[in-house]
Amino acid sequence: MTDQRSTKASRQLWGRPELYTSYGQNLRMLNTRPKQLAVVAMVLLAATYVPFGLPDEWLHLFATGLAAAIGAIGLNIVTGYAGQVSLGHAFFLAIGAYTASALSGEPGRRTIGFGITFLPVWLLAAGLVAGIAGVIVAPLATRLRGLYLAIVTLGLVFLGLHIFKEWKSLTGGPGVGRQGPVPELFGQRLDRSGDLLTGDQKMYLLTLVLLIIFAVFARNLVRSKVGRAFAAVRDRDIAADVIGVSVTRYKVLAFGISSFYAGCAGALLYAVLGRVEPDSFNLLLSIQFVAMVLIGGAGTISGSIMGALFITMLPRLTQELPTVLPFISSDVTAPLGAANLAIIFYGLMIILFLIFEPRGLFGIWIRVRNYFKAWPFSY
Amino acid sequence: MTTFLQAVAGGLGQGSVYALLALGFVIIYKSMRVVSFAQPAFMLAGALAVSFLAEPLLGIPSPWGFFLALVLGAIGVALLGLGIERTVIRPMVGKPVFVIAIITLGIDIVVRLVANIFIGLDVRPVGDPWGLSSITIGSVQVQERHIVMLVTTVLLVVVLFSFFKYSRLGLAMRAASFNQETALAQGISVGTVFATSWAMAGALAAVAGTFQATGAGIDQNLWIIALKALPAIILGGLDSLGGAVIGGFTVGLVESLVATYQGDFAPWLGQNFSVVSAYVVMLLVLLVRPYGLFGTKEVERV
Amino acid sequence: MSEPASESVSLREPILVFDDVHLSFAGVKAVNGVSFEVGARELFAIIGPNGAGKTSIFNVLSGVYRPQRGRVVFDGVDLVGKPPHRIAALGMARTFQNIELFSNLTVLDNLMLGRHHHIRYGAPSAFAWFGRARREEIANRAVVENIVDFLELEQWRAFPVGLLPYGVQKRVELGRALAMEPKLLLLDEPVAGMNLEETEDMARFVLDIRDELDIPMILVEHDMGLVMDLADRVMAMDFGTPIVTGTPSQVQADDGVIRAYLGQEHPTEVTT
Amino acid sequence: GRGDSGGGGGGGEGAVKTDVGVTAEPCKDTPNLTKGCIFLGTISDLTSGPFKALAVPITEAQKKFWERVNKAGGIDGYGVDVTTYVRDNKYNPETHNQVYQEIKSKVLGLAQTLGSPTTAAIIGDLGDNNIVSVPASWTSAWAFEDVILESGTNYCLESMNAIDYAVEQFKPKSVMAVHYPGDYGEDAAAGAKVAAEKNGLTFEAVETASGQDNQAGAINAVNSKKPDLVILTTGPTDAAVIVGQTAARGFTGKYIGTSPTWNPGLLKSPAGPAFKALYLQSGPWETFTADTPGHKNMRDTLGTGVTGNDGYTAGWVWSYPLQAALKKAVANKDLSREGLLKAVKQLDKVDYEGMLPASAGNFTGDANAGVVRETMIAKPDDASPTGVSTVKPFFVGPTAKDYKFDKPCFQS
Amino acid sequence: MLAVRNLEVVYDDVILVLRGVSLEVPEGKIVALLGANGAGKTTLLRAISGLLGVHEGEVTKGSITLDDEPIHRSNAARIVGKGIKQVQEGRQIFAELTVEENLRVGAHTNIKHLKENLARVYGLFPVLRDRRKRTAGYLSGGEQQMLAMGRALMSDPSYLLLDEPSLGLAPLLVQQIRDLIVQINVQGTTVLLVEQNATMALSIAEHGYVMENGKIVMDKPAKELLADEDIREFYLGLGAEGAVKSFRDVKHYKRRKRWLS
Numbered sequence A: 001m002t003d004q005r006s007t008k009a010s011r012q013l014w015g016r017p018e019l020y021t022s023y024g025q026n027l028r029m030l031n032t033r034p035k036q037l038a039v040v041a042m043v044l045l046a047a048t049y050v051p052f053g054l055p056d057e058w059l060h061l062f063a064t065g066l067a068a069a070i071g072a073i074g075l076n077i078v079t080g081y082a083g084q085v086s087l088g089h090a091f092f093l094a095i096g097a098y099t100a101s102a103l104s105g106e107p108g109r110r111t112i113g114f115g116i117t118f119l120p121v122w123l124l125a126a127g128l129v130a131g132i133a134g135v136i137v138a139p140l141a142t143r144l145r146g147l148y149l150a151i152v153t154l155g156l157v158f159l160g161l162h163i164f165k166e167w168k169s170l171t172g173g174p175g176v177g178r179q180g181p182v183p184e185l186f187g188q189r190l191d192r193s194g195d196l197l198t199g200d201q202k203m204y205l206l207t208l209v210l211l212i213i214f215a216v217f218a219r220n221l222v223r224s225k226v227g228r229a230f231a232a233v234r235d236r237d238i239a240a241d242v243i244g245v246s247v248t249r250y251k252v253l254a255f256g257i258s259s260f261y262a263g264c265a266g267a268l269l270y271a272v273l274g275r276v277e278p279d280s281f282n283l284l285l286s287i288q289f290v291a292m293v294l295i296g297g298a299g300t301i302s303g304s305i306m307g308a309l310f311i312t313m314l315p316r317l318t319q320e321l322p323t324v325l326p327f328i329s330s331d332v333t334a335p336l337g338a339a340n341l342a343i344i345f346y347g348l349m350i351i352l353f354l355i356f357e358p359r360g361l362f363g364i365w366i367r368v369r370n371y372f373k374a375w376p377f378s379y
Numbered sequence B: 001m002t003t004f005l006q007a008v009a010g011g012l013g014q015g016s017v018y019a020l021l022a023l024g025f026v027i028i029y030k031s032m033r034v035v036s037f038a039q040p041a042f043m044l045a046g047a048l049a050v051s052f053l054a055e056p057l058l059g060i061p062s063p064w065g066f067f068l069a070l071v072l073g074a075i076g077v078a079l080l081g082l083g084i085e086r087t088v089i090r091p092m093v094g095k096p097v098f099v100i101a102i103i104t105l106g107i108d109i110v111v112r113l114v115a116n117i118f119i120g121l122d123v124r125p126v127g128d129p130w131g132l133s134s135i136t137i138g139s140v141q142v143q144e145r146h147i148v149m150l151v152t153t154v155l156l157v158v159v160l161f162s163f164f165k166y167s168r169l170g171l172a173m174r175a176a177s178f179n180q181e182t183a184l185a186q187g188i189s190v191g192t193v194f195a196t197s198w199a200m201a202g203a204l205a206a207v208a209g210t211f212q213a214t215g216a217g218i219d220q221n222l223w224i225i226a227l228k229a230l231p232a233i234i235l236g237g238l239d240s241l242g243g244a245v246i247g248g249f250t251v252g253l254v255e256s257l258v259a260t261y262q263g264d265f266a267p268w269l270g271q272n273f274s275v276v277s278a279y280v281v282m283l284l285v286l287l288v289r290p291y292g293l294f295g296t297k298e299v300e301r302v
Numbered sequence C: 001m002s003e004p005a006s007e008s009v010s011l012r013e014p015i016l017v018f019d020d021v022h023l024s025f026a027g028v029k030a031v032n033g034v035s036f037e038v039g040a041r042e043l044f045a046i047i048g049p050n051g052a053g054k055t056s057i058f059n060v061l062s063g064v065y066r067p068q069r070g071r072v073v074f075d076g077v078d079l080v081g082k083p084p085h086r087i088a089a090l091g092m093a094r095t096f097q098n099i100e101l102f103s104n105l106t107v108l109d110n111l112m113l114g115r116h117h118h119i120r121y122g123a124p125s126a127f128a129w130f131g132r133a134r135r136e137e138i139a140n141r142a143v144v145e146n147i148v149d150f151l152e153l154e155q156w157r158a159f160p161v162g163l164l165p166y167g168v169q170k171r172v173e174l175g176r177a178l179a180m181e182p183k184l185l186l187l188d189e190p191v192a193g194m195n196l197e198e199t200e201d202m203a204r205f206v207l208d209i210r211d212e213l214d215i216p217m218i219l220v221e222h223d224m225g226l227v228m229d230l231a232d233r234v235m236a237m238d239f240g241t242p243i244v245t246g247t248p249s250q251v252q253a254d255d256g257v258i259r260a261y262l263g264q265e266h267p268t269e270v271t272t
Numbered sequence D: 001g002r003g004d005s006g007g008g009g010g011g012g013e014g015a016v017k018t019d020v021g022v023t024a025e026p027c028k029d030t031p032n033l034t035k036g037c038i039f040l041g042t043i044s045d046l047t048s049g050p051f052k053a054l055a056v057p058i059t060e061a062q063k064k065f066w067e068r069v070n071k072a073g074g075i076d077g078y079g080v081d082v083t084t085y086v087r088d089n090k091y092n093p094e095t096h097n098q099v100y101q102e103i104k105s106k107v108l109g110l111a112q113t114l115g116s117p118t119t120a121a122i123i124g125d126l127g128d129n130n131i132v133s134v135p136a137s138w139t140s141a142w143a144f145e146d147v148i149l150e151s152g153t154n155y156c157l158e159s160m161n162a163i164d165y166a167v168e169q170f171k172p173k174s175v176m177a178v179h180y181p182g183d184y185g186e187d188a189a190a191g192a193k194v195a196a197e198k199n200g201l202t203f204e205a206v207e208t209a210s211g212q213d214n215q216a217g218a219i220n221a222v223n224s225k226k227p228d229l230v231i232l233t234t235g236p237t238d239a240a241v242i243v244g245q246t247a248a249r250g251f252t253g254k255y256i257g258t259s260p261t262w263n264p265g266l267l268k269s270p271a272g273p274a275f276k277a278l279y280l281q282s283g284p285w286e287t288f289t290a291d292t293p294g295h296k297n298m299r300d301t302l303g304t305g306v307t308g309n310d311g312y313t314a315g316w317v318w319s320y321p322l323q324a325a326l327k328k329a330v331a332n333k334d335l336s337r338e339g340l341l342k343a344v345k346q347l348d349k350v351d352y353e354g355m356l357p358a359s360a361g362n363f364t365g366d367a368n369a370g371v372v373r374e375t376m377i378a379k380p381d382d383a384s385p386t387g388v389s390t391v392k393p394f395f396v397g398p399t400a401k402d403y404k405f406d407k408p409c410f411q412s
Numbered sequence E: 001m002l003a004v005r006n007l008e009v010v011y012d013d014v015i016l017v018l019r020g021v022s023l024e025v026p027e028g029k030i031v032a033l034l035g036a037n038g039a040g041k042t043t044l045l046r047a048i049s050g051l052l053g054v055h056e057g058e059v060t061k062g063s064i065t066l067d068d069e070p071i072h073r074s075n076a077a078r079i080v081g082k083g084i085k086q087v088q089e090g091r092q093i094f095a096e097l098t099v100e101e102n103l104r105v106g107a108h109t110n111i112k113h114l115k116e117n118l119a120r121v122y123g124l125f126p127v128l129r130d131r132r133k134r135t136a137g138y139l140s141g142g143e144q145q146m147l148a149m150g151r152a153l154m155s156d157p158s159y160l161l162l163d164e165p166s167l168g169l170a171p172l173l174v175q176q177i178r179d180l181i182v183q184i185n186v187q188g189t190t191v192l193l194v195e196q197n198a199t200m201a202l203s204i205a206e207h208g209y210v211m212e213n214g215k216i217v218m219d220k221p222a223k224e225l226l227a228d229e230d231i232r233e234f235y236l237g238l239g240a241e242g243a244v245k246s247f248r249d250v251k252h253y254k255r256r257k258r259w260l261s
C-alpha cells in the first residue's frame, strides 16, 4: 500500500496514446501533452492578446463573463457534480454582492458602508458569508429531491428578493440600488483608469487571475475523494451511504462550497458592473446560471467557463446583428429591430443548442475530438 | 368580518387563476416530469389572442362574445402548445429533464417576445365586459370578474377531472412519465400523451392569462403571475391534479389574507410580504411533507 | 455435489449476531423474528422464496432499514439505529440485488469510492491537491489496482461502468465492496442473470476471497448449485421466518424447504 | 486596449477644439454638414420598464428635434447624431450603468438619460468625466448638478403646487404620498410633505416598488387609511392597478399624479372609469395640444402620423438647452467635454419657444435662481389625444413660491 | 409467423451490435434464444418490438416481418397493437405506481377484457393479489419479475417476447414460470424466449437459436441442442459424462469456448 510509483509503474490508459510511468503522473490534472499545450496557449492568449488587443467595451464584457464563470463553476459543483439542482444561485450571489458592497462601501452614506476596500478582505468575506448561508440552507436539500428541491431553492430567491427590497439601508431599495463593491488593491482602484492600464483592463486581468485560481481549486476538488463522493451522492444516494459516503455531509458540503463560489462571484460581478439593484437577484439570474452550466456541459469545469462566457456575451453579440444583416433595423424600438431580434435569437440559440447537443459545449468538443480520433472510420 | 370575507372573495378569485396555471404545470409534469417554463408565455399569448378576438366578436352580445373569444383563444394556444411540443420538445424525449426545462425557457423567451411586440407600449385591454365593477353580497363587495373566474375554473376542473377519470389517459400519462420505454412496450403512444398534455396545459394557461388580464389589462409583465403557480404545485404535490387545485386556491387565499392583515399584525415583515407569503407556506409544508400534500413519493429501494 | 466444509471453519467466535429481528412495512412482515450467527471465517447462505425477506435482512444489516425489534451485533457493536455510512466504516460491505454502481464513473472511480473511509483527507486538502491529497490518492490507487488484478478487471479500468456487460458490472460491484476492506461481505444474488461461464468466474472469486482474504460472507442466491457447493451453512426462510438452518445437505433434504422453495425437481438435474 | 475615442476632429488654425464623441467626418445622415459630427448618447426605457410608453415618444421627439436642428444647418456646421448610441435601461439603475459604460467613451454627452434613480447611478461618473447630459426626469437633485441640463419644474415643487391646488379646490384633511422608492418618488413625497405641513394636513408616505404584483401593500394602505388626497408618483401601469383596485374596493378620495404617472392608454384600461372619477394630473408644462410656438413647431416636425402624447412634448422641451449649450461651445471654439460644460455654465437663458416661462433656462449657478416653479393641472379627458386637458394653466402655489432649496428635497 | 431476416442494428450511429441475424418464430411455437451476456439478444427483442429508438438504436439493414408484413419501421405502440408484446429484461416495472395500476397499464391496448385478465393474472401470481394496492417499487426482486410478466399477459398478446423471465426467481417459481409459458402457449400465444437458464428454456422450446457476438452461431431443434456437446458443456454445465460439476472445482481450470472465432 505504501509503494507509490514502483511495481505497477507503467500502465497504458485506455484510448490514450501515452504511457504513464507512475500513478502520480496519471493523476495529474493535465495528463497528456496536448492538454497541457492547449491550456497554456489559451491562458497566454487570454493574458496577452485579449487585454491589449481588444477595446475596453469588450474587456468589460469579458470581465463580466469571467466573474460569472466563477459563479457557474460553483453552481456546477452543487448541480453538475453533486446532482442537487439549485435555482437559488441568485440568492447566494446576492449575499456575496451585498456583503462585499457593505464592507467596501463608503461610510456615512444612504447605505451601510465600512470602508474596507481592500479586495481580498471583502472577497473572502463575501464567499464566507454566502457559504455559511449555503450550509444553513443545505439540510433542506437532504430531504428534497429533483424539482421539489429546485423550486424550493427558487423560493429562496423570492424570499431573498423580498428581504433585499425591504432592507434598504443595505441595498438601497428596489429601483434605486447602491454602488457595488469597491475593488482596491494596495491603494490602487482597479476599476479606474491609471497611467498604465485602463480600469477595464485591470478588472479584466483581475477576474482572469481569480477565475484561474478558482477553476484550478474546483478541478482539484472534483478529482479528489470529495468529487467522487459528490458523484456518488448524485447517482445513487442509498448506495453511496452504504459504501460509507455520508449523504447529508456531502450535500451540505456541496451547497457550502457552491455558495462560497457564488458569493465570491457575486461580489466580483458587481465590482465589475459597478451598481447593484436588488431586483437583479431574481429567478432569471438563477436560470441564466443554470443555462451556463447546461450549455457548457454539466459536470465539467471548462464547460462552466465556456457556458458563462457564452451566456454573457450572446446578448451583446446579437446586438451586432444589424452590422452583419443590414436588413435588420438597429432601432431599439422597432418591432423587428435588433433589440427584439437579439432576444429572440438568444432564446432560439438556447433551444437549438440543447436540442443539437444536450451535453453542451463540452459535448461538442468531445464530438469533435472523437471524430478526429476515429477518422477515417465510421463503424 | 366583512374585511375577512372580502379578502376571502378576492383570494378565491385570484386563486382560480393560480389553480388553472398550476393545473397546466402539473399536467405537463405528470406526463414528462418536466416543469415547463413555457407556461408564462402561453399565458401571455392566450390573453393576447383573446384581446384580439374579443374586439370583432363583441358584436355578439357582451359576455358571450368574450367567452367565445376565450374558447377560441384557448384552442389557439392549445394548438401552439401542440406544435411546439411536436417540433421542439419531442426530439428531446429521454434527455435529462433539466435540459428540457431550459429548452422550455428558451421557448418562453421567444414566444413572450413575439407576444410583446403585439402588445405594444400601452396596456392592452383584454375585452372583458366586467372591468372592475363589483356587486355587493350582504355587506361584502365582490368583484364580478372574480365570480366569473371562480365559476369557470370550477367548471373546468370538473370537466378535466372526469376526463382523466374516464379516459385511459391519466394512467398512461403517469406511466409515460415514470418510464417511457416500458410505457411504449405496453402500447402507449407516448408521443400522443405528450402532445395532449402540452395542448391541455396551453389551453389552461390561456384561460388563466385572460382571467388575470381582466381588471388590469395585458401588460408585458403579466407573465410574472405564472410564477405564483410554482409554490402552488409544490404545495399540492407536483404530480397531483387535485393538489394543484388546492394549492392554487391556497396560494390565492394566503396572499389575500396576508395582504389584508399583515400590515396590522406584523408590519415588520415588510410591505409586500404577501407577494412571498406563498413561498413561506410552501416551505412550511415541505418541512413536514417533502412531496407536498398529495405528491407521489419517489421510490427508492435497494 | 461436494462435501460441505468441515465444522471447524465455521462456528468460532461469531462476527455477527442477528437476534430476534422484526421488520415490517405497513402490515407486510418482511423479517419476522429472525436469529442467526455468522462465524468469523464462515460462508453463510440464506435462501428462500421471492419476498421471503432475504434482501430485507441485508438492508437491516447495512442500516438502510431500521428494524422495529431485535438486536444486530457486528464485531461487538450494536448496529441498530446506526446510519449506513457509519456501519460501512465498521467494516460491513455488500453488493446489491440490482446493480447499484455509479454508472457514469469509471471502474477505477467506483473502486476508489469503496476506499472512501480509508482516505482521510478533507475538503481543504482536496482544494490544494498537492501534498496530503495527492499522497493519499496515490497510495489508495495502489490498493485499488490490486483489486483490479484480483478480479481480472484490467481491460475495463477506464470505462464508465454503465457501458460494461452485466457480468462485469457485477464483478465491479464485488470489487467495490472488497475495496472497503470489509470484515463481513454481503452478497445479494451475485450470479443472477449470469451465464454459466460468468457464474463459474464468480464462484472462483468467492472462493478466493474466502481462502486468500479470509473474509466471512453472507450469500443470498437462488442458484442452488452455487449455494450448495460453496456454503458452509445455509439458512432457509419463508415469509420472514427461518424454516431451517444447517449444512447444505441437511437443508436440501428438508421437506419444508422443498415444499416452499425447491419444488419437486432438483434444479440442477437435466432430463435429456 | 483603451476605448476608441472618436476625438481628434477639426484640424486647422482657429479650429474648434474637440476630444471625445466629435468626429471630423460628417454624420452619416447629414453629409452636408461638413465640419464634423457630434455624437450624443441616449439611455432610455425602451422595451420593458414601467415608463416605456412615455420613453419611446420622448426618444422619438428628440430624434426629430435634432433632425430639425441638422436641417437648419446643425450646430454651426456640425451635424448631431442621436441615433447611433441608443440604449435601453429598462428603468433599472444597474442596467443603466451598464449600458452607460458601454457607450460613454463614444459620445460627447447624453441627449437623454431617463429616470432619476437610474441617472443617480451614473451621476458621479458623469461629473468626473464632465459629460453634459439631458435628464428625462424632473428631480430636484438636478438643480445641484452642473453636468445636468434639466428643464421645467421638479417633482418636489410639482407636488407642492398639487396640494396647494387641492386645498383650494376640495379642502382635504389628510394626504398620502404613494410613491416609488428613489429620487423620483421620494422627491415628490418630500414636496408633498412640506405642502401638507404648511397647509396643516395629516401626512403619510407609502413607498411602493414598480411591478403590478407589488402593489398589494399600497392598495391596502390606501383602502385602510382612506386619505382624502393621494399624491401618486409611480409608473402608469402601477397607477392603473392602484387607482383601479382601490376604487373597486370603495375608495372615493382624490388622486393627483405627477406627470410621468400618466399615460393616455390608462383611459382605455379597466381602471379608466376610476381615473375619470378620481384622478388629476399635474405637469411641468402645457400638454401636447397647447398653443405656443414651440408646441406648434413640435407638432409640425413630428408630422400628422403621430397620436398626441406628452412624451413627445417632454422630449422636445428637454432638448432646447442642449442645443443652446452646443451652440455656445462651438462659438467658444471648444467642443471638448470640458468646453461643453463650460458653455453650460455660461448659459443664463434658453429660448424654449414659449413652452416654458421666459425666465427658464438659467444654468449659471444658484439652484434657487435656476429652478422653475410653475406647474399646471389637467384632468382626464377622452376627447383630447393625450387623454388629458388642462384645468389650471401655469401657476405657482404659495408653498412652492417660498420654498428655498439648499439641497435636493428628498435629502431633507 | 414472425420472421427476422439479415438484421443489422447499430447503436449511437456507430456501435454495430447485430450483424445479419435471421430467425423465425412460427405461430403457436415456443422458440428459445440463448447466448452469452452482451450477445445481442435483448437488442433483437427491442428491434422486434420497436423499442430501439429509446436507446438511440436503429435497424440499418434487413427486415422483420409479421405474417410477411414488414414491421421494423412501425412504432412501438402500433406493434403492440398487432399483438406483439415484450417483457423487458430486468424488472422494468413502474415503481411509483401500485401493483394493480401496473397491470392496468398493461391492459392499455385491451381494456375490454380488463376484469377477466386481472383475475387471470392474480390467479397465476397470488402474491400480486395480496400486494395489489402496494407501490410496486417496494416489491422484492422476484415479485417485480412476476409483475412484469403478469403485466404483459394483461393484453392477451399473440406473440410474447420474454427476456430472461426466470432472472432472480426462486427454483420453485422458475418451474412455475416454465409451466406457465407452456400453458399460455397451449392457449395460443407464440413465445420467443430469451434465457440464461438454458436448461429451463430448452426443456420447453421446440427450436433453439444460439447467438454470439451479434450473430446466430447455431440453430437446431431444442432436442438436438440438448444433445450437443458444446451446449452441454457451456450452457448446461454438464461434464462429458453428463455429471453435474461442482463449483468447488472451478479454481482448477477456466473453461474456454471452442466454437468462437
Ligand SMILES: Nc1ncnc2c1ncn2[C@@H]1O[C@H](COP(=O)(O)OP(=O)(O)OP(=O)(O)O)[C@@H](O)[C@H]1O
Pocket: B301, C025, C028, C029, C030, C048, C049, C050, C051, C052, C053, C054, C055, C056, C057, C097, E138, E139, E140, E141, E142, E143, E168
Ligand atoms: N421498503 C419497503 N416497503 C414496503 N415493502 C417492502 C419494502 N422492502 C421490502 N418490502 C416487502 O418485504 C418483503 C420481503 O422483501 P425482500 O426484498 O426482503 O425479499 P427477498 O427475499 O429478497 O426476495 P427476492 O428473492 O425476490 O429478492 C416483500 O414482500 C416486499 O414486498
Ligand SMILES: Nc1ncnc2c1ncn2[C@@H]1O[C@H](COP(=O)(O)OP(=O)(O)OP(=O)(O)O)[C@@H](O)[C@H]1O
Pocket: C163, C164, C165, C166, E011, E012, E015, E017, E035, E036, E037, E038, E039, E040, E041, E042, E043, E044, E055, E056, E089
Ligand atoms: N443503448 C445502447 N447503446 C450502446 N450500446 C448498447 C446499448 N444497448 C446495448 N448495447 C450493447 O450491445 C451489445 C448487445 O447488448 P444486448 O443487451 O442486446 O445483449 P444481451 O444478449 O441481451 O445480453 P444480456 O444477456 O446481458 O442481457 C452489448 O455489447 C451492449 O454493450
Ligand SMILES: CC(C)C[C@H](N)C(=O)O
Pocket: D051, D054, D114, D115, D116, D117, D118, D136, D137, D138, D139, D183, D184, D260
Ligand atoms: C419621465 C420619467 C420616465 C421620469 C421618471 N419618473 C423618473 O424621474 O425617474
Ligand SMILES: [Mg+2]
Pocket: C054, C055, C056, C097, E140, E141, E142
Ligand atoms: Mg432480494
Ligand SMILES: [Mg+2]
Pocket: E041, E042, E043, E089, E163
Ligand atoms: Mg439482454
